[in-house]
Amino acid sequence: MQQSNTYIIVFSAVLTIILGLLLSGTAQVLGPMQQEAIALDKKKQILGAVISAEEIDAMSPEQVNEFYGKRISSTVVDITGKEISGVEAEKVEIAKDYKRPADQRQYPVFMFHAEGNPDAVESYIFPLYGAGLWDAIWGYIAIETDMNTIGGITLAHAGETPGLGARITEGGVQERYIGKKIFDESGELVAVQMQKGEGKDYSSDEHKVDGMSGATITGTGVNNMLKAYLGHYEAYIKAKSSSQAVAGL
C-alpha cells in the first residue's frame, strides 16, 4: 500500500498543502512587521550618509523614526532636475527603477536639515545603485550645500566577497570619501575614483580615494555607480548650486 503510486501522490499532495498553508500563514502574519523592518532599515541607510553608524546603532527604532521625521525631508525629481509631484521619495524603489532607462526613472532627493533650524538644509542625500563584482551594490551619498563636497557616504552590497569587496560597508572605507569633491575646477563632473591598491595617501587629491586591496572590481563598481548616479542628479545639483549662488549675492 505504502509503495503504490496512488499513495505516493496523495501523500505528496497532502504534505505540500499542509506545508504551503503553514508558510503562507506565517508570511501573512509577519508581513506587516517585515515591511516595517525594511522601512526602518532604509531610513537607517539614508541617515548613515550624514551621521555615524555608531550613533545610529545606539538609537532605538522609535528614536530613528523620530530623528528621521524631524531632520529629513524629501522630494522626487526627474533627470532634468524638475520636481515630480505626487510621488513619495521613500516609496521609490531604486532597484526596480534601475531597470528602466535613465531618463525615465524617478530620482528621490533627501534633505538633511540643521538641528534647531528646520529651514536650513545641511546636506542633500542622493541614492546610488549599481553593480559590484558578484551582485548589486547600493548606497546613499550626502553632498554639502556647496553642492560639491561629499559630506558622507553609506555603501551596502548583496553579495560581495567577505573581507574583500564586502569591506565597502565598513566605516573605515566610507570615511575616505568625506571631504572629497565631485566637480573639478572647470565645473566638469568627475566624481571620485577609488584607486587600485591600498595604503597610499590621497589626501591631497580631491577626486581620488585609497582602494581596497583585493577588491579592485568592487571598487570599480563603486566608481561607476558614483559617476552614473551623480550624473543623473547633475541637473538638479547644478540648479541648486546656481540658485544658492544667486541667494548668496
Added chain:
Amino acid sequence: MSTETAKAIEKKPAEALFSKRRKKLVTDPLVDDNPITIQVLGICSALAVTTQMKPTLVMAISVIFVVAMSNFVISLMRNTIPTRVRIIVQLAVVATLVTLVSEVLKAFAYDMYKELSVFIGLIITNCIVMGRLEAFALGNKPYDSVLDGLGSALGYSWIILTVAFFRELWGSGSVFGIPVFDTISGLFGPDFKLATNGLMVTPVGAFIILGLIIWVQRTKTGYVEH
C-alpha cells in the same frame, strides 16, 4: 510464531527520560562524533558565517532549531513516508522550517537577516540536517530523534562559536562587537597598538582555526582516520 508475539506483548519498563543511552545521543556528537571536526560535515557555513560572534550565534540557534525540529517531524511521520520519495519529503520539511526561521528573522532581527540571509537559506543543504534525518530520524522514535538532533546541532554550534571567537578577536579585535584590542591598547599608552590580522576575516582564517581545533581534539581523543 507464538514466541514472537509473546515477546512483543511483554511490557518493557519505560526508559528514563535521561537514561544513559539518551544522554549519549546528545553528548556523543559534542566531541567523539562531532559533525564538523570528525565527520567534517557542514563546513561551508562554518567557514562563511564565522567572521563575527553575533551572526554565528544566530546561525547556531537557527541550526539547532531546524535540526531538532526536522528530526522530530520526520520521526513522527517515519512510518507513513513512502520510501521512494523520502528524500523529497525530508527536503520539503527542512525547507519549510528554514523558511520559517528566515521569515521570523526578517521580521524581528532585520540586520541579522541581511547579514545571514543566504546562509540561513543554505541550512537546507547543510549535510548535518539531511544526514541526521537519513541516519537517525527515519528509524527512531520522536523523542530520541530530538535528542539526537540537539546533540549534532550543539556539536556544530560550539565549534562554529569557537572559530568565530578567534576570528573576531584576531580579525576585528573584538568579541560580540565589544572592542577588546582597542581597550588593551589603551592601557599601554597612545603609541601601543595591537594589530588585527586581515587573514582571519577571510575564509582562510576559518580553515586555519578549524584545523587547529581538529588537531587539538584528535591529539586528546586519539582519533585516527581509517
